[in-house]
Amino acid sequence: MMNVHLMHNNSASNRPVLEVANLKKHFVIGKSFFGGKPLTKLKAVDGVSFAIGAGKTLGLVGESGCGKSTVGKTILRLYNPTEGSIRVLDQEISALKPKAMRDVRRSLQMIFQDPYASLDPQMTVGRIISEALEIHGLPKGQSHASRVKELLSLVGLDPVVANRRPKEFSGGQRQRIGIARALAVEPKVLVCDEPISALDVSIQAQVINLLQRLQDELGLTYLFIAHDLGVVRHFSDRVAVMYLGGIVEIADRDRLYADPLHPYTKALLSAIPVPDPDVEQQRRRILLRGELPSPLNPPLGCRFHTRCPFATDRCREEVPALVAVAPGQEVACHYWQELRGVEGRPNQSILETEK
Amino acid sequence: MMNAHVRTEASEAARPASSLLEVKNLTTEFRTERGTVRSLHSVSFGLGEGEALGLVGESGCGKSVTALSIMGLLPQPAGRIVSGEILFNGVDLTKLSDREMEAVRGKDIALIFQDALTSLNPVLTIERQITEAARRHLGLSPAAARRRAIEFLDLVGIPAPDKRISDYPHQFSGGMRQRVMIAMALVCGPRLLIADEPTTALDVTIQAQILELLQRLRKELSMALIMITHDLGVVAGIADRVNVMYAGHVVETGMVRQIFKNASHPYTAGLLGSIPKLDSIRGSKLQSIKGTPPDLANPPPGCPFTPRCSHAFDKCAEPPPRSSPEPAHAAECWLLEAGVNTADSRGLS
Numbered sequence: 227m228m229n230v231h232l233m234h235n236n237s238a239s240n241r242p243v244l245e246v247a248n249l250k251k252h253f254v255i256g257k258s259f260f261g262g263k264p265l266t267k268l269k270a271v272d273g274v275s276f277a278i279g280a281g282k283t284l285g286l287v288g289e290s291g292c293g294k295s296t297v298g299k300t301i302l303r304l305y306n307p308t309e310g311s312i313r314v315l316d317q318e319i320s321a322l323k324p325k326a327m328r329d330v331r332r333s334l335q336m337i338f339q340d341p342y343a344s345l346d347p348q349m350t351v352g353r354i355i356s357e358a359l360e361i362h363g364l365p366k367g368q369s370h371a372s373r374v375k376e377l378l379s380l381v382g383l384d385p386v387v388a389n390r391r392p393k394e395f396s397g398g399q400r401q402r403i404g405i406a407r408a409l410a411v412e413p414k415v416l417v418c419d420e421p422i423s424a425l426d427v428s429i430q431a432q433v434i435n436l437l438q439r440l441q442d443e444l445g446l447t448y449l450f451i452a453h454d455l456g457v458v459r460h461f462s463d464r465v466a467v468m469y470l471g472g473i474v475e476i477a478d479r480d481r482l483y484a485d486p487l488h489p490y491t492k493a494l495l496s497a498i499p500v501p502d503p504d505v506e507q508q509r510r511r512i513l514l515r516g517e518l519p520s521p522l523n524p525p526l527g528c529r530f531h532t533r534c535p536f537a538t539d540r541c542r543e544e545v546p547a548l549v550a551v552a553p554g555q556e557v558a559c560h561y562w563q564e565l566r567g568v569e570g571r572p573n574q575s576i577l578e579t580e581k
Numbered sequence: 582m583m584n585a586h587v588r589t590e591a592s593e594a595a596r597p598a599s600s601l602l603e604v605k606n607l608t609t610e611f612r613t614e615r616g617t618v619r620s621l622h623s624v625s626f627g628l629g630e631g632e633a634l635g636l637v638g639e640s641g642c643g644k645s646v647t648a649l650s651i652m653g654l655l656p657q658p659a660g661r662i663v664s665g666e667i668l669f670n671g672v673d674l675t676k677l678s679d680r681e682m683e684a685v686r687g688k689d690i691a692l693i694f695q696d697a698l699t700s701l702n703p704v705l706t707i708e709r710q711i712t713e714a715a716r717r718h719l720g721l722s723p724a725a726a727r728r729r730a731i732e733f734l735d736l737v738g739i740p741a742p743d744k745r746i747s748d749y750p751h752q753f754s755g756g757m758r759q760r761v762m763i764a765m766a767l768v769c770g771p772r773l774l775i776a777d778e779p780t781t782a783l784d785v786t787i788q789a790q791i792l793e794l795l796q797r798l799r800k801e802l803s804m805a806l807i808m809i810t811h812d813l814g815v816v817a818g819i820a821d822r823v824n825v826m827y828a829g830h831v832v833e834t835g836m837v838r839q840i841f842k843n844a845s846h847p848y849t850a851g852l853l854g855s856i857p858k859l860d861s862i863r864g865s866k867l868q869s870i871k872g873t874p875p876d877l878a879n880p881p882p883g884c885p886f887t888p889r890c891s892h893a894f895d896k897c898a899e900p901p902p903r904s905s906p907e908p909a910h911a912a913e914c915w916l917l918e919a920g921v922n923t924a925d926s927r928g929l930s
């Protein structure tokens with residue numbers, strides 16, 4: 227009995243539970259009724275690929291506007307993909323009709339950054355959670371009420387709160403309610419879009435501990451979107467770094483933090499403030515010049531070349547492919563080998579980097 | 582052993598020799614529909630010339646109200662300073678008239694906010710906004726004010742400042758607007774800059790640029806800085822000294838290493854434990870603090886941290902005194918007063 231169970235688990239964990247390949251989402255903006263002006267394409271996500279095994283966590287990091295949420299929402303089919311494949315539990319879902327998608331959402335759920343906006347203020351907490359059960363045609367009546375209680379206890383809330391409304395709760399408690407709602411249908415995969423960014427530090431730790439316990443208890447698979455590299459490191463098995471709609475590096479978490487290969491990953495890691503004065507006051511930051519280019523008009527060649535301290539003419543023309551460079555590590559830079567161990571040009575004055 | 586715990590005048594010990602700013606027993610309240618909210622409870626701290634003080638704590642703990650109280654910018658008529666003194670160069674700012682305070686603001690003490698987009702006037706050029714203060718406070722001619730503005734835009738790293746000075750705020754990115762705000766704050770040469778979450782709205786690579794800039798300017802202009810942030814990493818990099826605030830109280834104050842390496846207050850220790858360490862084991866449990874901060878309209882009696890504190894005992898129903906475990910370091914906790922080292926007892930719990 228035990229053996230069968232283990233074998234089953236093993237064979238399952240060899241296959242990715244969530245797999246996206248060459249995923250693209252282009253938004254058409256500046257629609258003009260007068261025909262004169264050409265439509266502009268905003269390539270929010272432009273060819274993203276990754277796979278996550280059962281019970282594992284992939285962290286997705288990058289700066290504001292790089293396309294993290296768009297990846298998450300496209301996987302949930304809240305947006306229709308422009309191109310590419312999305313496989314959930316071995317089923318291709320990128321072209322499913324809404325009705326078929328509803329069944330898929332029983333295994334695939336999302337929790338959002340803003341615990342204030344994502345819960346209907348008119349509904350009681352119990353109603354919010356039981357609605358999720360009804361949408362998916364789960365048994366009604368008495369069993370609903372007891373399931374709601376069970377879910378509230380699971381996320382560390384007192385079941386008596388079921389008849390209160392969201393405004394009576396703090397940010398951290400609302401995030402727990404959002405998690406309970408997502409878990410109502412017993413999903414296998416959870417896309418967490420910055421679930422703790424809006425919370426205070428001490429509450430962040432509570433929610434991280436909760437998500438981790440739920441993963442252990444329920445065997446959940448997470449796509450964990452965040453901009454805090456410290457939290458991602460704590461939480462993830464693998465980490466993907468995005469820049470302007472594409473993944474520039476993806477690696478097992480220890481590799482990525484110990485031996486980052488892409489110049490952007492290096493800069494990002496060196497920019498996180500560490501809560502240790504000895505580390506902070508000694509360290510040399512890699513200061514990137516300038517700011518994120520507009521995704522409406524991304525740089526040609528390597529998207530990072532306008533800010534990369536090492537860019538050459540080749541970088542301005544030729545797009546570097548994401549290639550496997552070590553077991554479990556892929557990077558998209560023409561010069562990753564030459565730059566191995568090179569930190570960038572730290573301690574440059576900002577004036578130099580700006581001009 | 583007991584001698585190390587000097588109970589009296591702990592704040593004296595933590596005070597630098599040459600004091601630019603002295604906040605003494607500052608209590609600030611707001612009248613709200615839910616009753617009176619006491620946002621600051623007898624807050625005391627000092628700041629020396631050229632020193633950088635970090636003000637940390639979770640949202641609502643009173644960081645911004647501290648800044649607004651010093652600047653005389655509490656929203657009227659809801660907010661008011663109930664008692665206490667704010668001595669700047671020996672002058673009590675709470676006693677100044679609006680007109681006198683106007684002269685201090687921007688000239689001697691400058692404030693920058695989290696959100697540069699809403700703090701800049703969208704319909705005025707950068708030139709108008711930045712020269713206004715220079716003309717008013719320094720009495721410069723329009724041409725001289727323009728020259729000075731360009732010089733400061735250059736100082737904060739705006740490329741081609743002589744051209745960009747004619748632009749409007751929306752023509753600048755978020756990071757550049759924050760630089761413009763900093764240039765505006767500095768143009769009159771203040772002795773003290775208060776920065777209220779100046780990088781919270783920015784991305785981490787842009788935040789790194791701004792922090793580096795603030796560090797450099799502080800040294801070049803030998804200006805004191807109060808850095809308000811909820812990010813302990815930011816404080817670790819920039820502050821000489823740190824005040825940890827909780828529910829309107831400064832619960833711990835000390836040199837930056839004392840706070841990070843030898844935290845004495847259970848709240849400080851809990852905050853530090855809540856942040857994932859770079860060398861943490863994947864999946865290890867974070868220390869975290871149970872519960873949430875108290876409602877300031879209805880605070881617990883005694884130590885404000887009691888409902889969340891795993892060390893709380895019967896004495897905590899009374900307000901804890903300030904005790905000093907070592908020179909320059911003080912905290913408001915009964916454990917310290919009793920001579921118990923929180924760091925040791927933490928290991929046991």
Ligand SMILES: Nc1ncnc2c1ncn2[C@@H]1O[C@H](COP(=O)(O)OP(=O)(O)OP(=O)(O)O)[C@@H](O)[C@H]1O
Pocket residue numbers: 253255268269270288289290291292293294295296297453521
């Ligand atoms: N519905 C939409 N219509 C048009 N453009 C969009 C839409 N949603 C997102 N975008 C654009 O796509 C790009 C990626 O946005 P996305 O929300 O995925 O970023 P993100 O990485 O999640 O950023 P943040 O860290 O700020 O949450 C941005 O340029 C954004 O303005």
Ligand SMILES: Nc1ncnc2c1ncn2[C@@H]1O[C@H](COP(=O)(O)OP(=O)(O)O)[C@@H](O)[C@H]1O
Pocket residue numbers: 611612613618620638639640641642643644645646647656659660877
């Ligand atoms: N204009 C206001 N009216 C009423 N209460 C206020 C006002 N501004 C701040 N407060 C209250 O004062 C306390 C401290 O707020 P603040 O200093 O803004 O916190 P933070 O530490 O996040 O900057 C909070 O309880 C807040 O609700």
Ligand code: SF4
Pocket residue numbers: 488489490528529530531534535536537538541546558559560561562
């Ligand atoms: S390809 Fe060139 S521009 Fe892009 S990251 Fe590598 S070195 Fe920099």
Ligand code: SF4
Pocket residue numbers: 846847848884885886887888890891892893894896897901913914915916
């Ligand atoms: S005084 Fe008591 S409740 Fe307050 S921090 Fe110290 S031990 Fe905890």
Ligand SMILES: [Mg+2]
Pocket residue numbers: 294295296419
């Ligand atoms: Mg997002």
Ligand SMILES: [Mg+2]
Pocket residue numbers: 644645777
């Ligand atoms: Mg504030």
